[in-house]
Amino acid sequence: MKSWSCSRLVLLSCLIAGPLQLARAEILKVGGTGSSAPLVANLFEAFRKQVPGVELEQPSPPLGSGGALKALAGGRLDLAFAGRPLKPDEEARVGPSFKLATTPFVLASAGGQKQDGFTRDELAGVYAGTRAAWDNGAPIRLVLRASFESDTEVLRAMSPAMAAAVDVAARRPGMAMGQDDLETLTLLTRTPGSFGPTTLGLLRGMGSQLTLFAIDGVTPSLANLQNGRYVWRKDMIVVLSRQPTPLAKKFAAFLRSEKARAVLLRYDYLPLEE
Numbered sequence: 001m002k003s004w005s006c007s008r009l010v011l012l013s014c015l016i017a018g019p020l021q022l023a024r025a026e027i028l029k030v031g032g033t034g035s036s037a038p039l040v041a042n043l044f045e046a047f048r049k050q051v052p053g054v055e056l057e058q059p060s061p062p063l064g065s066g067g068a069l070k071a072l073a074g075g076r077l078d079l080a081f082a083g084r085p086l087k088p089d090e091e092a093r094v095g096p097s098f099k100l101a102t103t104p105f106v107l108a109s110a111g112g113q114k115q116d117g118f119t120r121d122e123l124a125g126v127y128a129g130t131r132a133a134w135d136n137g138a139p140i141r142l143v144l145r146a147s148f149e150s151d152t153e154v155l156r157a158m159s160p161a162m163a164a165a166v167d168v169a170a171r172r173p174g175m176a177m178g179q180d181d182l183e184t185l186t187l188l189t190r191t192p193g194s195f196g197p198t199t200l201g202l203l204r205g206m207g208s209q210l211t212l213f214a215i216d217g218v219t220p221s222l223a224n225l226q227n228g229r230y231v232w233r234k235d236m237i238v239v240l241s242r243q244p245t246p247l248a249k250k251f252a253a254f255l256r257s258e259k260a261r262a263v264l265l266r267y268d269y270l271p272l273e274e
Helices: 008-017 035-051 064-073 120-128 150-156 162-169 179-189 199-205 222-226 248-255 258-266
Strands: 025-030 055-056 079-082 097-109 140-147 176-178 194-199 233-238
Touching: 008 150, 008 179, 025 248, 035 079, 035 097, 035 140, 035 176, 035 258, 064 079, 064 233, 079 120, 079 222, 079 248, 097 176, 097 199, 097 222, 120 162, 140 150, 140 162, 140 233, 150 162, 150 233, 176 179, 176 194, 179 199, 233 248
Parallel strands: 025 055, 025 079, 140 176, 140 194
Antiparallel strands: 079 233, 097 194, 097 233
8 A cells, every 4th residue: 555645734634634545456366378368468458448446467477277277266366267178176176167269279480481381291290300491491490388288289189190290299309398378479489490389369469470370271360260261279268266256257247248359359369159
């Protein structure tokens, strides 16, 4: 709380009236998968126009989906944003949840050149190490995620060959490894010839200029995700505690509003209806 000092001229009135009290801003504590951080900030900015006197607090670095769900269950967060489905033991410790939106899962690079994108067989070659250069001869520098991360699970699900190749890449020495979505984006941005996973929504939210690649001839876009041509995606799931605060309830309700929908679309997230 801000302390108030009194000049000599108003000392007596301050002693009589007492220190002025400033109303404290109500704080909403939100954590989750790293890709949710800029999205939550943009959604909250629209929310606070309707509900003034509120502030957003997000942990840095991001807690990740699993860490945020533990913090939510432990009372250290008001809301969690998960980038994957909840496990049964996680569901048992938290309150209600709903799918908010989805965004294309993409493979991106800083400076990599591959005119027609990649087929899944070509991607398997990149991860297995049998295809090691871009079209211009520059080396492809993979940026990986841990084996348990949802990005890695999406890559593995692309094909049996990709599942095997991703495991091969994880065993190769000297590979760059992103610990969370934001660190992965930083590695992709700062590494010449980088190649690795992220999402269209995160790139949009961070204003990134990384190069994106078509997969099997289909360009990652919200339109292609909506029409079903592009099938690689990551959902954003909102999770409340068992006893959500009034502010958490208000924000969760706002997330299903038309104003929130407009924010989601602006940042390349496709709202999901449950």
